[in-house]
Amino acid sequence: MKKLYLILLVLLLSIGTISAQVKLTLEKSIQIALQRNPILIKTANSLRGNKATVKSAYGNLMPNLSLSGGWSWNKNKDKGGTQTDFFGNIIELPPSEVDSRLYSLSVGGSVVLFDGLSNYAYISKSEGEYESAQYNLFKLKQDIVLQTTNYYFSVIGEGELLKVRDENVKYNEKLLEQIKERNRLGSVSIADVYTQEVQLGNARVQYITQKNIFEKAKNTLLTYLALNVMDEYDFEKPIRISNKKDVEKELEKFGPVEDMIKKALANRFDYKSQLKNVENQYQALRMSRGGFYPSLTGNYSYSTNAVNPTNLFNRQIFRIGLNLRVPIFSNFNTETQVEYSKIAVANAQEDLRDLERQIRVQIKQGWLDLLAAKEALIVSYENVKSATENRKINDERYSLGAGTILDVLQASRDYQDAQQNLINSAFYFFTTHDRLLNLMGALEFEKYEVKGE
8 A cells, every 4th residue: 555655656746747847849949039039129129219210310301390488577676766867967766666577479490491412311321221220130030040949959969869878878787787697607707797887887977977968958048048947848859850861852942052142142131231231321421412512491480479468469470581501611521521421331332242252151161061961960870770780789799608798888889979970960960951041041030920029
């Protein structure tokens, strides 16, 4: 009966542990990253400022209008005195007290009729900066998708390697029991037992080390997602490729290098942003050149005032005027501003050319890396098959007394290395594959965004 209670208690604790774990998928991780990334949040907040600037730029074309009202009260007190008139006569002035109030109301404003078309250039520049900021936001989202994917696959990869280390411990434990039994029967020497005990100890150390690496990978991902590292999560393994045929199929998404470069130049948001930046600098140059032209401003107002509020509109003043300003000499300030604007245009164009060169190099190198990752992954598949069979053969030979413990240990190490290389090769292939998609500007982020954002 006590055993039954103990079993039930263990089951309840196991169920409680399982229920406490939160299931986390790659898709869910990317969704969380796109919602919680602080840099993305601040960039989106700044985008609202760019949008407000566009509205303000259009507002500069419209007349401004302001309304003001006033009230004042004055009280003058004079104690009186004497005053001499023109003929020298002294006149007595009595004490006096004057109490006055003034009510006023005015409305008016101005409108820029012409300023060398600087206001229209400012509108174009503001709109371009807003579009450029949008492109930067989109590029940041793609980078977040890539970084989240890398962190997530790092967790999966380290977890798979932990399973390999755990399987290795169990294999060596079982092998040690077999060697001890054979030593008891006198078929192997005690040296084989000692050798296998050392091997088992090494396997346990490898497991502990790998478990620590696995926990660090989880903490890195959870921190990036702004999640609590103290919570328990169950990471679902994405199914992407499982054999050589799947690997070849993944490469069909990519074409010749020149075609990939063309797609990158057409789709990459950072390149689009830099194109807009060149246009924005041209608009800034137009604004600077506007200082050479005359400016014409219209102004208008309506005002009234009275000492009594009931008579406020008895005296009304209407005013309309034009103000023409013709620049003759500005102490070379306008010329200096134009020169700086030309420099900004030249620098923006050079940045665009430099970015294009970088894109070409990145695409070519990314494609070479992906091809190398593909070959390494295919070789890793074959090596695992070969190492599995080799370990099996050496285990059987040792059991039959035809092999040595050293052959078994070497075959076991080769199997472990093959498994580790396969996991690392798969992780490298996934990350290289997605990095090349990101370099082409083809990494999707829209499907991960929560509707209503």
